[in-house]
Amino acid sequence: MVSVLYFARSAELAGLRCENPLGPRQKSALQLWRRSVKLAVIRDQVVFAVRQEYVLLGDQLLLLQPGDEVAIIPPISGG
Amino acid sequence: AMAGAAAARLRAEIRRRERELRGLRERLRPSWLLGFPAELPPLPARSALSAAEILRYSRQLVLPDSVLVVGCGGLGCPWRSTWRRPAWAAWGWWITTWWRRATAAAGAARRGARGRPKARSAAARCGGFNSAVQYVPYRGALGPRSALRLVRQYDIVADCSDNVPTRYLVSDACVLAGKPLVSGSALRLEGQLVVYNYRGGPCYRCLFPEPPPPDTVTNCADGGVLGVVTGIIGCMQALEVLKIASGMGSSFHQYMLMFDALEGRFRNIKLRPKKADCAVCGDSPSITCLQDYEAFCGSSATDKCRTLQLLPSKDRISVERYKELLDERVPHVLLDVRPQVEVDICRLEHAVHIPLRKLEEKDEEYLQYLQKRIREEKQRTDEQTSFPVYVICKLGNDSQKAVKILQELPVKEFGSVLAKDIKGGLMAWATKIDSTFPQY
Structure with a gap:
């Protein structure tokens, strides 16, 4: 099972912290990103990571394996 | 006659102590009055540590670098305890605005009277921990006119600020001045740490080219932050600064450290290298001097809440x-x-x-x-x-x-x-x- 993890603002916008989407194992980074329309406003302000590694939000295909973690990480600015 | 002699001795002692007190006050005063952007006063010339210092720091590092700490709220405060021990032959330069209503985390440094600049009370307290280290408090908000000149005077910069415009400002200034930036941030139960502009790693703009729409930013005043989280991230920032200063290097120019206090988990996210077409650190940068970051971000350089005017x-x-x-x-x-x-x-x-x-x-x-x-x-x-x-x-x-x-x-x-x-x-x-x- 693949997990999509939402952090900071993205968790607020998406209304959840984690989900396990089903569907084809091959998806582009953009397809994964577009799963949540509410996130559109922060598109240029996130680190999008697959298997804990930065991935450019583009059309390149990602082969997702069970157990893979997709993370959406907006910067936080507080301190 | 004996009582008279004793009284004379005590009076002489009182005069001596008063002289000493005046001297100490004089020593403290100039650093409190530094204007922005002042040149750093020179470090006293010293060829070696004294015997007492060698004894005190026998198990620790002696670091020649200087560090600029921007902000002394929740993230900046834990630095005080890390400066207590290492022989930090350096300058701490604290930049902040005046005391505001303190967050729980900032409360740690809240000893002085309200209305005193945080930087000043923090530096004064640090001086009490370790008189061999020089702490230079600076009062006032860091702006595009002063930032570059200030950053150039230091070897390493730590971003402990609390708002988006300051983060872009400090990052751009570090790129233009060629200094590594140890950036920490925290909100609610999450913390992040990245070392920007260091050994081929990205700058803040490489990862986040556009500032977030002001409406989507939650600040600590609105969202709250747990003091322990800022404490953990602040201490890790101090650690990375020590590692960079001592030549050990840091791995957080290639990884973002994420701390999720709720889950009790640290994650290291592998980052991209610096972006070839980055507006400030790329091959042909379009940003060659500091800008108006409040206009760029559409928000003010403070974590205070904005006042909206949506209705007639x-x-x-x-x-x-x-x-x-x-x-x-x-x-x-x-x-x-x-x-x-x-x-x-x-x-x-x-x-x-x-x-x-x-x-x-x-x-x-x-x-x-x-x-x-x-x-x-x-x-x-x-x-x-x-x-x-x-x-x-x-x-x-x-x-x-x-x-x-x-x-x-x-x-x-x-x-x-x-x-x-x-x-x-x-x-x-x-x-x-x-x-x-x-x-x-």
């Missing part, structure tokens, strides 16, 4: 006017649109509570509940005119958004409703009407 004044009332309406027992519904967690802190007893988010989502259950409450209250009047609904939140921003939503509700179901927001929200209520009402 006819759709708003003051807390004083609302108090009159209450006293006159005018039938109405008071709608509190704050999140549940804030309602749990304090509330007005008679308020109907529906979080703004539920209104925005047009949540059926909540809208029906509102409709029911309006209908109940309306039965108490036989007037046919529009029924008043007053909307309140913490500061009067969300309440305006809620009024806009209420104005669009179908008249068929809700009847004719006259929605207005209460200016300044519950915090205005606390300051102007009921001083016993909690402020948070």
Whole structure:
């Protein structure tokens, strides 16, 4: 099972912290990103990571394996 | 005669102590009065450590670098304890605005009287821990005119600030000055740490080319932050600075450290290398000098809450006017649109509570509940005119958004409703009407 993890603002916008989407194992980074329309406003302000590694939000295909973690990480600015 | 001699000896002792005290005051004064952007006073020439210093630091590092710490709130404060021990032959340069209402984390450094600059009280307290280290407090907000000159005087910069414009400003300044930036941030139960502009790693703009829309930024004043989280991230920043200063290097130019306090987990996210077309650190940069970062980000360089003006004044009332309406027992519904967690802190007893988010989502259950409450209250009047609904939140921003939503509700179901927001929200209520009402 693949997990999509939402952090900071993205968790607020998406209304959840984690989900396990089903569907084809091959998806582009953009397809994964577009799963949540509410996130559109922060598109240029996130680190999008697959298997804990930065991935450019583009059309390149990602082969997702069970157990893979997709993370959406907006910067936080507080301190 | 013996008593007279003793008295003379004591008087001489008092004079000596007073001289010493004057001398100490003189030593402290110049650093408190430094203007912006002052040149750093030179470090005293020293060829070696004294025997006492060698004994004190025998197990630790001696670091020749200087560090600029931007901000001394929750992230900047833990540095004090890390400076207590290492022989930090360096300058701490604290930049901040005046004391504000402190967050829980900032409370750690809150020893001086209110109104004293945080930087000054923090530096004064650090000096008390370790007199061999020189701490230079700087008062005032860092701006595009002063930042570059200041950053150039240091070897390493640590970003402990609390707002988006300052983060872009400090990052750009570090790129232009060629200094590594140890950047920490924290909000609620999450923390992040990255070393920018270091050994081929990205800068802040490489990862986040555009600032977030101001509406999507949650600051610590709104969202809250747990002091332990800023403490953990602040200490890790100090550690990375020590590693960079001593030549050990840091791996956080290739990884972002994420701390999730709720889950109790640290994650290292592998980052991209620097972006070839980055506007500031790329191959042909378009940004070659510092800009107006508040305009760039559409928000001010502070973590204070913004004041929105979404409604015309006819759709708003003051807390004083609302108090009159209450006293006159005018039938109405008071709608509190704050999140549940804030309602749990304090509330007005008679308020109907529906979080703004539920209104925005047009949540059926909540809208029906509102409709029911309006209908109940309306039965108490036989007037046919529009029924008043007053909307309140913490500061009067969300309440305006809620009024806009209420104005669009179908008249068929809700009847004719006259929605207005209460200016300044519950915090205005606390300051102007009921001083016993909690402020948070």
